[in-house]
Amino acid sequence: MSSPAAYATTIHIRDHCLCLHAQRAARTLARRFDDAFRPIGITSGQFSLINGLNRPEPPTIGAVASLLAMDRSTVTANLKPLERSGLVVVSIDPRDRRGRRAALTDAGRAVLARATPIWVAEHARVEAEIGDGDALRAGLRAVA
Numbered sequence: 001m002s003s004p005a006a007y008a009t010t011i012h013i014r015d016h017c018l019c020l021h022a023q024r025a026a027r028t029l030a031r032r033f034d035d036a037f038r039p040i041g042i043t044s045g046q047f048s049l050i051n052g053l054n055r056p057e058p059p060t061i062g063a064v065a066s067l068l069a070m071d072r073s074t075v076t077a078n079l080k081p082l083e084r085s086g087l088v089v090v091s092i093d094p095r096d097r098r099g100r101r102a103a104l105t106d107a108g109r110a111v112l113a114r115a116t117p118i119w120v121a122e123h124a125r126v127e128a129e130i131g132d133g134d135a136l137r138a139g140l141r142a143v144a
Contacts, residue, residue, distance in 0.1 A: 022140075029126065036122040040114050041085075047119060049078055050087060050104060050112050058103035060093060069144065076100075087111055 014020065033044035042050070052067045053059065059067075065075045079102055082088040087108035093099035104112065127133040 018143075032126070033119070033122060036118050037115055040111060040118070042111060042115060045078065046082060047112075047115050049075070050082065050108055050115075053088065053102050053104050053108070054112055058091070058101040061090075061100045061102060064102060082108070 030044045033047065037044060037047055048068060049064070052064050061072050061075050061079075064070075065072045068075065070078075076090075079088055079090055083090060085107075086105055088102055089105055090100050090102045093101050130136060
């Protein structure tokens with residue numbers, strides 16, 4: 001059994017740990033957006049990924065990884081189900097044959113077009129609940 005002092009520290013960390021609170025909020029938001037996107041067959045993570053691919057020129061896997069704060073192997077793994085669904089195509093980078101670029105297909109752009117109004121509506125509800133979204137974003141950017 002832990003000592004009362006150790007338990008008090010545990011409670012303090014539970015109540016004050018920014019990492020814990022950020023992780024809990026991220027999981028809650030992800031579930032909320034997963035539920036919102038479920039009717040069109042994507043998850044919140046897939047929405048972020050296809051939105052990150054929506055560029056005039058297909059981005060490199062590294063550029064997408066940087067945007068999403070992921071490593072390249074994780075981005076590659078997350079692209080695979082989108083490729084199988086026909087939403088994304090990954091090809092060799094013509095400028096550097098060692099690299100890969102990912103692009104939305106017409107079907108991927110159509111899913112993004114359907115998902116964006118869902119995101120706008122759900123995001124507006126979240127912002128209304130939290131209040132000052134700009135301050136929260138600024139604080140999160142400061143640590144990212």
